[in-house]
Amino acid sequence: MTIGTGIVLFVIGAILAFALNVQVPWADLHMIGYILMGAGVVAFLVGIVLMARRRRTDVITRTDGTVDGGNVSRRSVREPGGDEVF
Numbered sequence: 001m002t003i004g005t006g007i008v009l010f011v012i013g014a015i016l017a018f019a020l021n022v023q024v025p026w027a028d029l030h031m032i033g034y035i036l037m038g039a040g041v042v043a044f045l046v047g048i049v050l051m052a053r054r055r056r057t058d059v060i061t062r063t064d065g066t067v068d069g070g071n072v073s074r075r076s077v078r079e080p081g082g083d084e085v086f
Contacts, residue, residue, distance in 0.1 A: 002047030010040030 017033025 002043055002050060004047075006040045006042070006044030006047055008040070009036050009043060013037035013040055 013033045013036030015033070016029050017037065020029055020033075022029060
């Protein structure tokens with residue numbers, strides 16, 4: 001969501017800065033466009049960083065035979081940088 005928001009902000013800012021040639025007395029649309037483009041770049045980079053830091057878990061299921069012929073399934077979850085949890 002953050003990546004898409006950053007792209008949308010950047011596009012709206014580029015339209016305001018480069019495509020529109022409208023003068024309004026109460027605002028400088030070129031400066032607002034540049035500010036939105038900067039905010040879009042920041043939001044895009046934050047989205048990339050958050051996506052890269054997303055935690056991943058590995059699930060390992062192991063089936064062992066018992067003495068009486070039955071099977072026992074053991075499930076362990078391993079998180080990056082952590083110990084195995086049983």
